[in-house]
């Protein structure tokens with residue numbers, strides 16, 4: 001049985017596509033047959049991040065409109081076995097993603113794949129709703145920043161009320177928090193919400209913490225998912241997240257200041273402090 | 278160490294402020310969400326009750342029954358508007 005995982009956030013630019021590419025690639029590297037679907041109709045980007053932009057012929061909307069066969073639209077990754085990409089179309093038609101159409105394509109993919117990763121567009125409109133509607137699990141990508149955290153909470157509300165699982169009274173979507181663009185230095189200075197703060201506010205089980213990292217831009221420049229840069233902090237953090245998704249336990253890395261043990265001890269407790277009211 | 282704590286205690290960082298603001302707005306938005314969900318449930322059940330006592334099916338009656346929640350100052354007012362077409366006035370069990 002295929003697992004459908006939506007990567008969602010509400011807010012744009014927080015790292016959904018980066019995460020979809022990394023997690024999808026990570027699952028395929030672990031030997032699971034995986035497809036990553038770009039739901040961002042009109043603004044496709046997953047193809048660029050995955051480095052397959054020049055191989056796009058047919059797309060998701062072509063499949064929905066029965067204008068192409070699955071085999072024609074799926075792009076097989078040249079580096080990683082078991083990994084496929086289904087690009088979004090560039091159409092401006094917002095209603096291109098019909099519920100029946102999406103259901104039909106997902107059903108067909110589910111026969112062949114073990115993991116289906118849905119890269120959601122920003123917002124809470126049709127594309128985002130369709131990306132999460134059929135999900136079994138959700139990775140909520142959040143930056144340690146007020147508007148991102150608030151939007152994540154809105155998405156939690158939508159997962160709990162507007163998904164197929166919610167509407168049909170099935171067991172709820174399994175939720176995972178992925179905190180990205182995290183900077184322990186800024187947290188230690190009190191300039192950024194800490195991991196504990198965000199966990200406190202959202203109370204969703206933590207899948208991983210991805211540090212703010214130069215490796216991400218480098219990876220997107222060259223069209224290689226950052227998880228394949230196994231030397232990099234972000235690549236390793238995504239590797240840990242994939243392992244946890246598969247049920248393994250790993251300690252969280254890149255969440256504390258590395259050097260300067262004393263500073264760390266002084267500032268480490270800051271996040272737990274209560275404000276005098 | 279204690280002095281440092283003292284200093285920190287008196288001067289909330291911008292992250293402290295962010296957390297407090299988020300906790301307030303999110304708990305507010307969550308309770309509003311719950312209200313809307315409960316209201317939708319109540320509306321559904323009210324419709325079923327009305328449909329049971331009037332000779333109408335639920336789909337026909339849903340257009341003639343409006344449930345609305347309004348905030349007035351400190352309290353909320355639940356408004357229930359039922360339009361009864363003349364010929365449907367006869368209750369089923371009368």
Ligand SMILES: Nc1ncnc2c1ncn2[C@@H]1O[C@H](COP(=O)(O)OP(=O)(O)O)[C@@H](O)[C@H]1O
Nearest residue numbers: 012013014015016017018181211212213216217
């Ligand atoms: N961990 C990170 N460190 C540094 N930059 C990041 C990180 N994650 C994402 N970014 C950058 O943020 C931008 C938005 O990322 P993207 O994955 O496209 O977000 P979304 O799909 O949510 O709109 C990109 O420029 C990307 O390189």
Ligand SMILES: [Mg+2]
Nearest residue numbers: 016017040045
């Ligand atoms: Mg994106």
